[in-house]
Amino acid sequence: MDKKSGLSMEKVIVIDFGGQYNQLVARRVRECNVYCEIYSYKTDIDQIKAMNPKGIILTGGPNSCYEENSPSYSRELFELGIPVLGLCYGAQLMMLLLGGKVEKASLREYGKTEVHVDRTSPLFSNVEETTVCWMSHNDYISRLAQGFSVIAHTADCPVAAAQCLEQDLYAIQFHPEVLHTVEGTKMLYNFVRGVCGCAGTWRIDSFVEESVRQIREKVGDGKVLLALSGGVDSSVAAGLLSRAIGRQLTCVFVDHGLLRKNEGDEVETVFGPDGDFDLNFIRVNAQERYYSKLAGVTEPEKKRKIIGEEFIRVFEEEAKKIGAVDFLAQGTIYPDVVESGLGGESAVIKSHHNVGGLPDYVDFKEIIEPLRDLFKDEVRKAGLELGIPEKLVYRQPFPGPGLGIRIIGEVTAEKVRIVQDADAIYREEIAKAGLDRSTGQYFAALTNMRSVGVMGDERTYDYAIALRAVNTVDFMTAECAEIPFAVLQTVMSRIINEVRGVNRVLYDLTSKPPGTIEFE
Ligand code: GLN
Numbered sequence: 001m002d003k004k005s006g007l008s009m010e011k012v013i014v015i016d017f018g019g020q021y022n023q024l025v026a027r028r029v030r031e032c033n034v035y036c037e038i039y040s041y042k043t044d045i046d047q048i049k050a051m052n053p054k055g056i057i058l059t060g061g062p063n064s065c066y067e068e069n070s071p072s073y074s075r076e077l078f079e080l081g082i083p084v085l086g087l088c089y090g091a092q093l094m095m096l097l098l099g100g101k102v103e104k105a106s107l108r109e110y111g112k113t114e115v116h117v118d119r120t121s122p123l124f125s126n127v128e129e130t131t132v133c134w135m136s137h138n139d140y141i142s143r144l145a146q147g148f149s150v151i152a153h154t155a156d157c158p159v160a161a162a163q164c165l166e167q168d169l170y171a172i173q174f175h176p177e178v179l180h181t182v183e184g185t186k187m188l189y190n191f192v193r194g195v196c197g198c199a200g201t202w203r204i205d206s207f208v209e210e211s212v213r214q215i216r217e218k219v220g221d222g223k224v225l226l227a228l229s230g231g232v233d234s235s236v237a238a239g240l241l242s243r244a245i246g247r248q249l250t251c252v253f254v255d256h257g258l259l260r261k262n263e264g265d266e267v268e269t270v271f272g273p274d275g276d277f278d279l280n281f282i283r284v285n286a287q288e289r290y291y292s293k294l295a296g297v298t299e300p301e302k303k304r305k306i307i308g309e310e311f312i313r314v315f316e317e318e319a320k321k322i323g324a325v326d327f328l329a330q331g332t333i334y335p336d337v338v339e340s341g342l343g344g345e346s347a348v349i350k351s352h353h354n355v356g357g358l359p360d361y362v363d364f365k366e367i368i369e370p371l372r373d374l375f376k377d378e379v380r381k382a383g384l385e386l387g388i389p390e391k392l393v394y395r396q397p398f399p400g401p402g403l404g405i406r407i408i409g410e411v412t413a414e415k416v417r418i419v420q421d422a423d424a425i426y427r428e429e430i431a432k433a434g435l436d437r438s439t440g441q442y443f444a445a446l447t448n449m450r451s452v453g454v455m456g457d458e459r460t461y462d463y464a465i466a467l468r469a470v471n472t473v474d475f476m477t478a479e480c481a482e483i484p485f486a487v488l489q490t491v492m493s494r495i496i497n498e499v500r501g502v503n504r505v506l507y508d509l510t511s512k513p514p515g516t517i518e519f520e
Contacts, residue, residue: 010198011035013053015043017071017089019060023338024177025087027375028185029057033200034192037373038338041071048077055083055196058090060175064139065093066102073097083168083195085123088137091171095162098145098169107156109135112180115160121151123163123170123190133160133174133181141173168195204381208240211370215244222326224368227315228253230267232395233331233371236379238271238279239386240370241329246278249329252318254311257287257413258402261420266392276387286314287413294404294411300520303411307401319362328364332372333379396441405520409448414501415463419446421499422465426491430469433487440481442469444495445508445519453503455496462503465495470517478512 012029016022016038029036039048048056056077063070071089075097078084086094092102113135117124133154141159144150148171152161161172170191176184192198224241228234228251241249251271255264264283272281293306319325371379383393399405406423407415423444430436445466453460467488472478492505508515 009035010054010201011037011051012055012057012192012196012198013048013051014038014057014059015041015048015073015090017041017059017061017093018063019087019089021175021177022059023335023375025057025059025188026334027377028177028188029192030202030375030378031185032189032192032198033202034196034198035202041073045074045076049080053082054198055085055192057191058084058086058093060088060090060136063089064102064104065089065096066139078167078169083191084170085191085195086169086171087177088173088175091162091173092139092141094169094171095141095143095145095148098148100141100145100148101143102139103142104138105140105157108138109154109156110137111135113154113157113174115152115154115174117161118151121161121163122165122194123161123172123187124151125190125194127183127186127190131183133176133184134178135174137173141171170195204378204385207374207378208243208382208385211240212244215241215368215370218368219245219248219327222248223322223324224249224327224329225319225322225325225362225364226251226329226331227311228267228271229331229400230259230263230392231331231398232376232383232393233333233379235267235270235331235388235392236383236386237329237331237370239277239383239388241368242277242279243386247280250280250282250322250325252315253281253283254314255283255285255287256290256307256311256314256402256404257285257416258290258307258404258411260398260403261424270389270392282318284314284318286310289314291411291413291416296410298409300405303404303520304401307404311400316362324363326365327368328362328366329368329370332369334371334373334375337372396443399518405518406443406445407448408446408519415446418463418499418501419444419465422446422495422502425494425498426467429487429491429494430483433484435483435487439469439483440471440478441517442467442481442483444468447506449504451504455503460503462501464504464506465499465502466506466508466519467491468508468517468519470512472512472517478517480509480511483507 012034014026022038026036026038096102112132114130115133116130117127119129140157144162147164148162150159151163154160157173163170176187193200226238228238238251253267268283271277293310297303380393403416403419404411407419426444430442447464447466449464450461469481469483470478471481495502495505
């Protein structure tokens with residue numbers, strides 16, 4: 001995206017000191033309808049000044065600010081006349097740089113903690129006098145810098161928050177960005193909308209409008225090529241580009257035969273010639289090609305590699321038919337940008353996770369990533385705004401290699417059919433039971449196990465389907481979801497009755513760790 005035109009847009013800058021929750025800080029600020037970007041603490045102060053932020057937030061971090069070589073910042077940051085809010089490490093660093101003192105506490109505070117706040121502080125207006133916050137620190141502010149006064153404390157922490165009203169500087173020892181801090185969003189709202197005076201004009205509809213304008217300006221009458229996977233990100237990118245440049249956009253949708261039941265057709269219904277979007281849509285039915293490449297392959301990593309590489313080959317072949325294009329579009333989103341450590345400015349060339357690498361032989365001049373400033377929930381909102389069906393926008397995360405890694409062992413067309421049918425039944429029954437929104441991620445997988453059964457008085461020797469359902473907040477850890485037994489039984493009997501080749505249904509109880517969410 002063109003950052004220059006964003007100069008006039010009100011924004012808050014988050015300076016990242018390595019805290020676990022830095023992305024959350026930015027998300028919460030955006031929930032207050034204020035645009036926000038994250039930059040490393042290594043970012044030069046002149047660069048920060050040039051962005052003309054309405055406010056600056058310093059994040060937490062693992063270090064102790066009084067130690068040598070700990071991340072620091074130029075003191076000048078506090079003299080720019082721009083309000084600054086320090087969180088945890090950021091709070092401690094602010095105090096240290098301005099002449100206060102930070103020391104190791106005798107008692108480390110961790111977890112939900114009651115905090116008593118001074119409600120006359122602009123940071124705490126409308127906040128309860130005693131409120132619950134999330135603490136995670138070893139160090140504490142033992143002496144305030146000049147001009148500061150205490151505005152919150154806990155039983156163990158004398159300075160849970162401090163302010164210097166004259167200079168609009170605020171320091172909070174706890175983490176308002178995490179949900180355990182009950183009134184945390186209110187505090188961040190008070191800072192960005194109150195102290196910083198942001199009007200709160202960042203909205204997803206204005207994002208869509210503004211990016212359409214920027215895409216048109218950048219693309220001109222050039223041609224754009226996009227690999228559509230059917231996933232949320234590439235679909236929303238397609239919708240956005242279509243609105244901006246219509247038929248200058250060509251989407252190549254590779255159906256690798258490892259999608260869930262009817263999914264290929266659903267993508268075609270939305271983006272194909274009979275859909276609502278103005279674009280060139282090319283569907284490549286590469287099922288047979290994939291199955292023959294995968295024949296006899298059982299090793300999970302090898303399967304993943306074949307699926308990823310084949311995707312690129314198929315995509316390249318299509319791209320060659322189209323000829324030179326000006327831009328290759330990708331559905332990169334903001335967490336991808338932040339996680340690659342290049343917060344914001346520099347052009348990251350990172351392939352969409354479903355593509356598994358950047359094609360070597362596609363003839364394009366530049367990459368265009370229209371979603372690179374958005375968080376996932378914002379991508380979804382943009383999708384709805386663009387008229388992409390809810391079903392697609394709220395799709396469950398689906399791995400790039402698709403059903404290929406939900407079939408243990410060799411992949412065959414027959415096994416794909418079995419797992420597709422079983423999975424469709426499972427999803428249908430979960431929805432019927434009203435559990436589809438409350439259950440995190442759920443799917444059927446095909447184990448490579450065959451066992452003996454009896455059906456209609458006849459011996460069977462068929463596959464076992466494994467049902468999985470997990471709840472996860474961050475996909476790093478997950479717990480088995482408690483699907484009611486009656487629902488599981490209905491699913492079991494339907495699968496056995498309706499899906500030929502299955503005579504046993506198992507429920508996977510494993511959490512992550514030690515298991516992974518997927519099977520391979
Ligand atoms: N490392 C600092 C401390 O222990 C800051 C911790 C944090 O930012 N969460 O106090």
